[in-house]
């Protein structure tokens with residue numbers, strides 16, 4: 025509380041801090057703008073009044089500016105000059121000088137213009153003022169860890185026990201509310217808050233979201249927040265890093281002190297040399313002082329060596345510690361946190377930022393500190409030599425150093441902004457390298473180039489500002505000190521004329537100021553590097569400050585009993601707080617049992633696997649193993665119970681044996697080989713020259729996808745998991761490898777609890793239970809036969825996929841004539857024509873990322889998907905593409921290629937390796953001559969085109985409706 029009540033004002037003279045409770049009742053909404061008339065009808069002013077008004081003027085201007093800002097933030101019309109509440113509030117504040125006019129202004133705006141209940145002002149009044157003033161001074165940042173606990177925050181603020189950080193947090197929350205829900209959402213929230221409801225209810229009434237969802241959404245919105253930390257926190261942090269190395273720190277300190285002492289003594293000795301030696305021509309004094317000067321010089325040179333030795337050791341050691349801590353932090357981040365950091369940022373943090381900070385700790389900071397000591401020492405000597413000159417020196421220097429400080433603050437900001445842009449470009453380049461084949465096939469080089477140009481421009485602007493402000497800070501320092509030097513030398517010369525100071529003192533001052541100027545120049549040269557390091561440190565600190573948030577279980581429950589039962593009870597989950605990705609899922613099963621998770625793309629199947637393996641925790645509801653909530657199970661035990669095999673087959677760049685053994689580090693060689701046998705990869709390994717010691721190359725690139733997947737399966741089997749989680753385990757492989765590995769998976773999962781996410785339903789008849797998901801809900805469950813009898817979503821999916829089979833060990837595709845007839849394009853074709861079409865269908869196996877139809881072109885073929893998934897997108901005017909739908913097995917696309925001169929309305933690209941049946945326009949023409957130029961045929965063409973157009977329009981409309989309705993639906997679901 026002390027912090028808020030007594031802390032410095034955020035905007036000079038406008039004290040925002042004393043707002044824990046409104047100290048006088050908010051004005052009645054009916055009494056609007058009582059002082060406006062006063063302002064308008066002001067009588068002619070006396071001189072005193074005019075003077076007073078002049079004194080108040082800057083304050084009035086600041087208040088008017090604050091009002092403008094508040095109105096813009098709150099969506100209110102901007103007040104006319106001298107017509108707003110600021111004038112009235114200023115009038116009031118003259119009558120109540122103890123009151124803070126800024127606080128009063130926000131209070132009146134919220135209550136009178138937005139009808140906010142007065143009792144919500146302790147929360148949002150403070151929050152809005154904090155937000156408005158933080159916009160000006162950039163002090164609004166909070167870390168993700170500080171978001172949340174709205175109930176506690178509200179309680180502390182309304183009882184007056186809030187801290188300074190609470191004030192910053194409520195400012196950040198107000199900003200989030202305004203940016204996400206607008207002024208209306210904020211007011212709805214404040215009304216619910218004022219009615220004294222529990223916080224969860226307040227959140228639901230204010231935003232339609234539960235407290236947990238809203239807090240999560242707030243946290244997610246903070247992911248890109250820029251911390252605003254300056255030089256002092258950086259120095260404090262640096263000192264903390266150096267603390268373990270006492271010997272080197274002490275050597276460094278002694279070296280700096282010796283240098284400083286020499287800098288202090290040298291002018292005194294110079295003074296003595298001139299006044300007591302050279303002027304009276306005393307040889308003994310001259311020799312003695314020369315001996316001091318030379319001796320001092322030698323000692324200082326040795327001290328310089330000690331400094332160099334210390335900093336060269338200290339910097340790398342300290343930064344090595346930081347590197348290790350940062351890596352540990354990375355390992356301790358939950359999936360949720362990890363998704364908040366861009367991989368480019370993390371890479372550039374290790375490659376760039378740590379190096380920049382190290383460089384600053386070795387060079388810039390010791391240099392600046394030792395030179396600062398020199399300057400302080402010089403000032404002390406200045407006082408000893410002549411106090412009058414010293415006062416003049418200190419005053420001039422204080423004035424002179426004010427300007428560089430201002431520029432320095434801007435330079436630190438610019439440096440941080442540059443670091444952020446650097447991280448973005450690294451990410452962009454990484455993405456470009458990864459997606460280069462896609463960029464080529466989609467002919468996106470031009471578009472990508474223009475995106476890169478934009479980024480280059482932003483980087484140019486950011487680096488221009490960074491360098492310019494960094495250099496200006498140095499230049500302003502040198503300039504300011506040189507000007508001060510000139511002033512002081514001039515003053516000394518004038519005082520020596522009147523005999524007030526001696527010639528020796530003036531000479532000593534000249535030496536002193538030269539030393540001072542040299543030190544200042546040195547600092548100026550080192551400042552840009554230090555400023556750059558502050559920007560880098562903020563990013564490192566941002567990661568280091570992030571709490572370790574891997575979901576942790578309680579250590580006491582080891583779940584020793586064999587697994588007998590798995591249950592999801594009313595589980596809801598959201599990745600971002602924006603919408604629910606799983607909605608109230610309840611699913612129970614005895615173990616062991618084989619469960620297939622199916623449903624359209626994005627329906628939440630993988631999320632089930634993510635929650636079961638505790639990559640994330642459910643927001644509400646519980647997941648039980650043998651009636652024990654998985655959050656209560658010891659993490660190590662939980663992980664040993666399960667193994668996940670998904671489509672990612674990236675291996676570590678190490679031997680095959682290592683890549684299998686990481687499944688269970690203590691496994692013996694025999695166990696590793698047994699796992700490889702079970703995964704049916706042992707025989708292959710024995711054909712390699714180095715057998716199990718063969719290095720698999722970066723990411724495993726020396727092996728085929730199927731071989732990599734078998735190694736991943738062997739790794740999973742080494743754990744002998746009771747629960748096997750398969751998430752599209754074979755979809756990234758080619759069809760032959762898939763067919764072979766599916767057999768292996770079928771065998772190894774026979775006696776285990778199995779959850780298998782799959783798009784291909786042909787494995788479902790063998791499963792004990794099939795769970796069908798749609799839009800995050802479990803919409804159907806039962807055996808394959810039960811679900812077919814239901815004639816629901818599953819039956820429709822089955823029908824779409826049935827009669828299309830991958831045959832001949834993954835080398836061929838079979839499709840029936842009946843299946844072809846279900847395609848609207850062929851609906852009117854007779855049996856014979858269909859048979860001929862079937863014989864003309866070509867089987868194509870294509871890799872993921874292949875573009876098969878390009879929006880706006882007429883090239884290509886008609887495709888039916890037999891395996892894999894294809895994404896259909898449209899290009900938006902801003903150059904980004906919008907995913908229309910993900911087409912799966914049984915779907916077809918490219919109908920427009922069969923028509924004459926009608927361009928594809930979307931771009932279709934394979935998401936996974938696919939097996940497709942395709943037909944060209946020429947082939948189709950041989951069966952049914954669609955291109956014949958008879959009126960009848962062109963009418964048919966037109967009819968087909970119109971049907972397809974309608975389908976596309978309907979899809980667009982449906983998609984837009986779905987997106988718009990999503991929030992609404994989620995709100996209802998939560999309520």
Ligand SMILES: Nc1ncnc2c1ncn2[C@@H]1O[C@H](COP(=O)(O)OP(=O)(O)OP(=O)(O)O)[C@@H](O)[C@H]1O
Pocket residue numbers: 363599600605623624625626627628629630631632781
């Ligand atoms: N890390 C994430 N952050 C934000 N949203 C996510 C994340 N992962 C998945 N989602 C979203 O959650 C929803 C469910 O995703 P999920 O991966 O569970 O679906 P799925 O049914 O497995 O889809 P697919 O078959 O395409 O793999 C989707 O809308 C998806 O966009």
